[in-house]
Amino acid sequence: RKxxxxxxxxxxxxxxxxxxxxxxxxxxxxxxxxxYRQDCRKEPKLLMSVYSSGNExxxxxxxxxxxSQYISLLIRDSKLSDSATYxxxxxPNTGGFKTIFGAGTRLFVKA
Amino acid sequence: xxxxxxxxxxxxxxxxxSMTLQCAxxxxxxxxxxxxxxxxxxxxxxxxxxxxxTTDKGEVPNGYNVSRLNKREFSLRLESxxxxxxxxxxxxxxxxxxxxxxxxxxxxxxxxxxxx
Numbered sequence: 662r663k664x665x666x667x668x669x670x671x672x673x674x675x676x677x678x679x680x681x682x683x684x685x686x687x688x689x690x691x692x693x694x695x696x697y698r699q700d701c702r703k704e705p706k707l708l709m710s711v712y713s714s715g716n717e718x719x720x721x722x723x724x725x726x727x728x729s730q731y732i733s734l735l736i737r738d739s740k741l742s743d744s745a746t747y748x749x750x751x752x753p754n755t756g757g758f759k760t761i762f763g764a765g766t767r768l769f770v771k772a
Numbered sequence: 773x774x775x776x777x778x779x780x781x782x783x784x785x786x787x788x789x790s791m792t793l794q795c796a797x798x799x800x801x802x803x804x805x806x807x808x809x810x811x812x813x814x815x816x817x818x819x820x821x822x823x824x825x826t827t828d829k830g831e832v833p834n835g836y837n838v839s840r841l842n843k844r845e846f847s848l849r850l851e852s853x854x855x856x857x858x859x860x861x862x863x864x865x866x867x868x869x870x871x872x873x874x875x876x877x878x879x880x881x882x883x884x885x886x887x888x
């Protein structure tokens with residue numbers, strides 16, 4: 662089993678739709694959680710960190726479920742510009758300086 | 773403030789050739805990383821440097837060497853390139869060197885390498 666797993670998609674949604682992605686992690690001692698966005702042929706960029714209490718940034722909401730060992734990303738009112746690959750990332754508590762990335766979930770938002 | 777820069781952006785090598793990928797950051801970050809990204813595989817850590825003067829193997833270190841030249845620069849060397857090393861290589865840096873750091877990583881624009 663991979664340390665961090667994501668559904669590769671693609672998710673094809675119309676503009677204005679709400680879409681959610683999950684990401685599961687295997688190391689229960691994981692400490693830090695992130696969502697990155699990666700546009701085609703570009704580098705990953707931080708979208709948001711994921712806090713234990715859940716956090717929201719505009720149309721984006723991230724949540725952490727430690728009991729079931731997954732994090733989620735909810736995008737409301739999807740825009741064409743949200744089309745990208747979304748990577749989840751986990752920093753294990755015992756991993757020192759390393760961050761483990763999922764393979765990413767592709768999202769296509771259609772007009 | 774350029775962030776993380778990488779050179780070259782593109783490179784084509786023949787099997788057996790060597791080359792060095794350069795990475796520099798101007799954010800005074802302690803930790804630096806080299807990843808490769810292949811379709812369906814996500815980002816895989818090759819080597820990292822927790823702080824100046826230290827380097828450690830990541831998930832896929834075979835066929836690569838690194839040098840943390842100073843706090844700003846972290847290079848990745850392929851001594852004898854193989855077709856299996858065809859990939860997109862990303863350098864990244866992070867501020868905190870502490871275990872389980874919550875600080876995010878900042879990525880360079882990537883180097884697209886093809887080995888024929």
